[in-house]
Amino acid sequence: MAYTRRAxxxxxxxxxxxxxxxxxEGAKGVGKTATATRRATTVISLNEARDRELVGSDSDYIVDREPPVFIDEWQLVPDVWERVRVxxxxxxxxxxxxxAGSAGVSAETRVHSGAGRIVRMHMRPLSFPERGIVTPTVSLSSLFDGTKDISGRTDVDVEVYVDEILRSGFPGIRHLPDAPRRVQLDSYLERIxxxxxxxxxxxxxxPAALRAWLNAYAAATATDASYSTILDAATPGEGDxxxxxxxxxxxxxxxxLFVLDPLEAWHPALSPLKRLTKSPKHHLVDAALAARVVGVGRDGLLRGEGERVAAESxxxxxxxxxxxxxxxxxxxxxIAGVRAYHLRTAxxxxxxxLILEGEDRRVIAVEVKLAATVSDHDVRHLNWLRSEIGDRLVDRVVVTTGRDAYRRRDGVAVVPLALLGR
Structure with a gap:
């Protein structure tokens, strides 16, 4: 399979x-190994027993190889982190x-190793532009720069988005036929x-209790349900x-392990906003995993089927x-210095x-709408935020399943997901 260049x-x-x-860093299967291998002269895979033995018996082994040296799944020999730091x-x-690692650095390792020696970068499954379906016409960076020109048209519709949810953003899984892909996604969850x-x-x-909790967490996708609510959903009627x-x-x-990828709540400094919730919104690393857990297929999704946990609408x-x-x-x-959050008042x-906040405290607010059209009602929260923080809000965006990218008369940008790029 040809390599797909990533962001x-x-x-x-x-x-x-x-x-x-x-x-x-990132979950297994997001493409870390393929990306790093292309840049390395020496590859040391700690998934392999021979490489683990070599590194475990002689920590200088990784230093003596010809650079760039790529050490895959470094967390399987945790001393590697300290040796690289030195x-x-x-x-x-x-x-x-x-x-590359599919388990994050522990707090103890970060303290022991100190800051600034090893820079950490988070890799997620394929973004929509990286899937190569259509070339985006609207970039997030241009929105931060203040562009007002929003245009573009796509043939991607809601059925294509459903297919992309189910295909997943894992490069090694998404091109499989339907049945093998479903088996691979189920196996991914079991392996965790x-x-x-x-x-x-x-x-x-x-293990059964953990699987039930993970299933309930997945069914709470895109909500900020309390963890006690998720636990109750995982163990209905159980006293133990x-x-x-x-x-x-x-x-x-x-x-x-990057399996859970929650979206933290926004709490801006030096802001007039008060009484914001602190609960994160729940997301798994890939929407396809959540879809498999709930078990609704393509036709059922299009019919509106699927039981959710703590969903209000x-x-x-x-x-x-x-x-x-x-x-x-x-x-x-x-590395653009932009952080992603969600906002909800108490x-x-x-x-x-989505609240995207840059290093200079400029903000882009994003609403997501599973529809092709956008009404005044759909943008009311975006306009409220503009009234609260003024010019600090550099743009308001609604991401849709529609065909056209344009600006409404009130200045809100309407952008189909397929046309939204980096």
Missing amino acids: IDDDLDELFPHLAAIAI AVDEDAHGGRFLL VDRDLPENGVFVRR KPTRQTVAAYREHLHR GTWLGALFESLVVQSIRASLG NTDHEID
Whole structure:
């Protein structure tokens, strides 16, 4: 399979010649190995017993190889992180080490290794532009720069978006026929509990309970349901529930494995906004995983089927489309210094699906709508935010399943997901 250039490649082109070590982090299957291997002279795969033995018996092995050295699944030999840190202290020339890991760096490792030696970059599944379906005509960076020209047309419709949700953004899975792809996605979820957590030192005493919790979390996609609500949904009518401490530990480890990809709530500094909720919105790393958990196929999604947890409005397909949009935009942000959040007031009077905040505190507010048309009612929260923070809000956007990109008379940009690029 030919390599698909990713958004992170642009960032690596800019950074790696000047930085000694970069760790590419993300869930299994997002494409870290393929991206890093293309840039390496020496590849050390710690998935392989021979390489693990060599590195485990001689930590200098990774330093003595010809650079750039790519160390895949470094977390399987945790001492690798410290050895690379020391090597960077001794020689900070750019382009020496690439590390890839499907488990995040623990707080203990970060403290022990210190800051600034190994730069961490997060890689997610394929964004919509990276899937090569259509060339975008609207870029997020241009919106931050203040462009007002919004145009473009696409033939991508809601049925294509449903297909893309179900195909997934995992490069090695999405091109499989339907049945093998479903089996692979199911296996991906099973492996998390049966292998990935134990490999990272997590003893799962009740695998069935964890699977039920993960299923309930997936069914809460695109909501900010409380964790107690998710636990109740996972164990209906059961008196012997896992303790909150147990579930919190599982949740932390699933987050470290990048399986959970929650969208944090926005709490801007020096802002007139008050009484905002603190709860994250729930998302799995890929919308296809959530779709498999709930078990509604293509036709059912188009008919509006699918049971959700703690959803106050909208359909299951709407939640999955929102998750696809959020994943696609976050995969495109890269090193631009932009952070993604959601906004919801404590009394639920106002909520916005995505808040993109740049380093200079400029903001783009994004609503996601599973429809081709946009009404005044659909943009009311965006306009409310403009009245609250003024010029700090540089643009208001509604991402749709429609055909045309344009600006409404009130200045809100209407952009089909297929036409929204980096």
